[in-house]
Amino acid sequence: MKFIINKNQITMAPEQFLRRAGYGYIRDRRTDSESFVRRFGNGFYPRLHMYVDEQNDQIIFNLHLDQKQPSYDGARAHNAEYDGTVVEKEIMRLRELVNIGI
Numbered sequence: 001m002k003f004i005i006n007k008n009q010i011t012m013a014p015e016q017f018l019r020r021a022g023y024g025y026i027r028d029r030r031t032d033s034e035s036f037v038r039r040f041g042n043g044f045y046p047r048l049h050m051y052v053d054e055q056n057d058q059i060i061f062n063l064h065l066d067q068k069q070p071s072y073d074g075a076r077a078h079n080a081e082y083d084g085t086v087v088e089k090e091i092m093r094l095r096e097l098v099n100i101g102i
Helices: 014-020 085-100
Strands: 002-006 024-027 034-039 047-055 058-068 079-081
Touching (some): 014 024, 014 085, 058 085
Antiparallel strands (some): 002 058, 034 047, 058 079
16 A cells, blocks of 8 residues: 655655654565565564655555565565555554654
8 A cells, every 4th residue: 555745745755754753664675676565463474564755745655564584485476455444554553653753
């Protein structure tokens, strides 16, 4: 699920905003892609997984829920939810954080 804001809605870099919102930075060594995760406990899964893209004057946060790691060696896909209650609640939480200016 995508959450799009104008750059002037936050007073910091998107990465700093996500860190303050409880996300940690990760880099996928296989694809060299950068993203952010917010874990629900001590394990790696389940977790909220966020990609960030900046286009012109907008910041696009692309969020999904990773339920578990890939099921077998060599698999790149995982069990992910791109909408649903958990994802929708997190988008609402992030909107509130933007509005209060964390």
